[in-house]
Amino acid sequence: MEKHFLIGGRGFDHVKATVIDAATDEILWRDYQRHDTKQPEKVLEFCKRFDTEVEGFSVKNSRMFITGSGGNGLGKYLGGKFVSGSQRCITSCGKDVTPSAAR
Numbered sequence: 442m443e444k445h446f447l448i449g450g451r452g453f454d455h456v457k458a459t460v461i462d463a464a465t466d467e468i469l470w471r472d473y474q475r476h477d478t479k480q481p482e483k484v485l486e487f488c489k490r491f492d493t494e495v496e497g498f499s500v501k502n503s504r505m506f507i508t509g510s511g512g513n514g515l516g517k518y519l520g521g522k523f524v525s526g527s528q529r530c531i532t533s534c535g536k537d538v539t540p541s542a543a544r
Contacts, residue, residue, distance in 0.1 A: 456483045460495050470495045480511045
């Protein structure tokens, strides 16, 4: 089962992430937390949580999209596609998976 996940940040103080089922658009997991100036560490924590908290999650069957001020730098290390905040994730994966707190 293919899943999409979005890691995004609006502003400089938090990270938010959403995992959806690509076939049904069902939101399987989401979180929004302050990163206390440790954005990469918080992103890594979220990625580890996907693996343990989302049933059937597999990096091999997923696509990552990253937004926000630190997203471009992190994307190249995580294998994710950077998407401008103004585009959100709609144009990249064909649906709006932006966490509701970011809308």
